[in-house]
Amino acid sequence: MLRVKTVAFLGAGSMAESMISGIVQTGSIPAERIHVTNRSNQLRLEEMNRVYGVHAVHQDALPYEEIDFFILAMKPQGAADALDALKDKIRVDQVVISVLAGISTEFMENHLQLGQQVVRLMPNTSSMIRESATALCPGRHTAMDNVIAVKELLGCMGKVFLIEEEHMDIFTGIAGSGPAYFYYLMEHMEHAGVKKGMDEAMVREIVAQTILGAAKMIMVNDETPASLREKVTSPNGTTASGLDALRKNNGGRAISQAIHHAAKRSKELNEEMAVAYIKSTNPPREMGNFSTIKGRCMS
Ligand SMILES: NC(=O)C1=CN([C@@H]2O[C@H](COP(=O)(O)OP(=O)(O)OC[C@H]3O[C@@H](n4cnc5c(N)ncnc54)[C@H](OP(=O)(O)O)[C@@H]3O)[C@@H](O)[C@H]2O)C=CC1
Ligand SMILES: O=C(O)[C@@H]1CCC=N1
Numbered sequence: 210m211l212r213v214k215t216v217a218f219l220g221a222g223s224m225a226e227s228m229i230s231g232i233v234q235t236g237s238i239p240a241e242r243i244h245v246t247n248r249s250n251q252l253r254l255e256e257m258n259r260v261y262g263v264h265a266v267h268q269d270a271l272p273y274e275e276i277d278f279f280i281l282a283m284k285p286q287g288a289a290d291a292l293d294a295l296k297d298k299i300r301v302d303q304v305v306i307s308v309l310a311g312i313s314t315e316f317m318e319n320h321l322q323l324g325q326q327v328v329r330l331m332p333n334t335s336s337m338i339r340e341s342a343t344a345l346c347p348g349r350h351t352a353m354d355n356v357i358a359v360k361e362l363l364g365c366m367g368k369v370f371l372i373e374e375e376h377m378d379i380f381t382g383i384a385g386s387g388p389a390y391f392y393y394l395m396e397h398m399e400h401a402g403v404k405k406g407m408d409e410a411m412v413r414e415i416v417a418q419t420i421l422g423a424a425k426m427i428m429v430n431d432e433t434p435a436s437l438r439e440k441v442t443s444p445n446g447t448t449a450s451g452l453d454a455l456r457k458n459n460g461g462r463a464i465s466q467a468i469h470h471a472a473k474r475s476k477e478l479n480e481e482m483a484v485a486y487i488k489s490t491n492p493p494r495e496m497g498n499f500s501t502i503k504g505r506c507m508s
Contacts, residue, residue, distance in 0.1 A: 211237045211361050215275050217244040219291055220282030221253050221265070224308055227337040228280070231366035233261050234339060238362070246271055247283075273298045278359065281307040285478045288312045289486050292320035301325050304355050308332055310381055311478025314348035314374060320486075326351040328359050331377060331385045332366060341367035342384040346374045382472035390467055391420060 216238060218225040225245060232238050240262035247253060247268075254265035279299065281291055288309050295305065304326045307317055317327040327348035332341045343363045347356045363369040372380050395416050402412035426437055442448040455461070 210358055212239065214238055214277040214358060214362070215242045215244070215272075216278040216280060216362070217246065217271055217276045218280045218282050219246055219268070219295075220280075221245050221247040221250065221257055222282060223334060224332065224336075225280070225282035226257065226261075227334045227341075228282070228308070228332060228366055229257070229261050229263060231336040231339050231341070232362065233263070235365040237365050244271055244276070268294075276303060278362070279303065279305050281305065281309055281312075283309070285309040285311050285482060286485075288316065288482055289320060289489075292317060296321050299325075301350070304328060304351065304359065306330060306359060310385060311378070311475040312482060313377075313479050314346060316479060316482060318348055318350070324350045326355055328356070329374070329377060330359075330363065331372075331381050332363070333385055333388050335388060336366035339365065339367055342387075343367060343369050344372040344377060344380045344384070345369055346372050346377055378472040378475040379468070381475040382468040382470070385475075386467075386471040390464070395420065 216232075218229065229243060229245065232243065233240055241264070243261070243263040245254065245257050245263050245265050254267075257263055258265040276299075279295060281288065283291055288307070292305070299305070299322075301322050301324045305317060305321060306328045308330045310331070312329070314327050314329045317329070318325060321327065325348075328351055329346045329348070330343060332343040335341045336343070341363075343366060345356070345360055345363060347359075360369050360371075370380075395413075398416045398419075399409065399412050402415070403409050423437075426432075427434060430437070438452075442452065
């Protein structure tokens with residue numbers, strides 16, 4: 210089913226590239242059926258064409274009629290303008306997919322034609338090597354065959370999880386932003402080895418292998434992280450000492466705070482975009498009480 214679909218990425222940044230890389234590696238949609246566009250960076254489009262063989266064109270040159278899936282991949286702040294520009298160029302049976310942090314399916318539907326099919330996603334950059342954990346949340350009007358096709362598309366990029374919209378913010382905090390927390394952890398682990406005189410490239414590989422091994426243990430064993438942690442921890446041994454230092458330095462709290470702050474920012478982004486839209490569509494004199502308008506918009 211996928212092979213006959215045509216997709217267009219609106220945005221040519223790191224997330225679009227990661228997804229395109231995943232699709233092209235599997236060949237599940239031929240490169241000639243993949244389009245990518247942006248507003249201004251022509252050099253970037255040429256690079257995408259050179260590296261992945263996809264059509265990289267200015268927005269005006271997109272064959273809108275032929276596209277099955279439009280994938281919004283610009284910053285969340287550009288969502289309203291992008292959706293407004295798309296609205297009159299597409300039919301309701303074409304699917305508008307967003308990877309934009311915080312942008313709800315309701316926000317998308319409100320900016321498109323009545324009955325437009327939309328899907329909200331939250332992938333991560335590991336899509337590049339087909340190891341993303343991606344959330345999928347369909348809109349109100351999205352046909353089941355399109356949900357299945359989008360799920361199949363995401364399968365080219367890693368694992369797919371059907372997520373209730375109320376959980377999209379926390380999913381973003383865990384998995385969308387998640388790779389960055391691991392890279393941060395890896396930076397610190399690497400630094401500890403280098404400071405003691407180890408070769409940087411070697412210690413980087415050691416750290417990566419350690420994290421990969423720990424993740425695989427969770428995937429292949431029917432055991433909890435807590436139980437696996439206990440197996441590493443010998444009484445009065447090195448790990449017990451290391452974990453003690455982590456606890457004393459509030460390591461667990463730091464991790465949960467990172468996730469909750471990212472999730473909170475995702476929620477805020479949707480609110481900010483909705484408020485910005487109301488401001489742009491209401492002349493100041495008619496705005497009345499700002500908090501009332503915000504409340505109405507968010508309800
Ligand atoms: N990076 C990540 O790990 C993840 C990102 N996301 C989401 O993906 C989206 C993109 O992030 P990222 O790739 O990092 O961002 P980048 O800044 O790397 O890329 C944004 C791209 O969008 C283009 N662009 C901006 N406005 C428009 C428009 N109206 N139409 C078409 N193209 C446009 C920009 O080019 P130009 O300025 O030339 O138009 C640029 O190519 C964000 O909304 C983010 O929330 C989601 C999950 C993970
Ligand atoms: O930092 C961001 O806002 C995006 C969304 C998830 C990962 N990167």
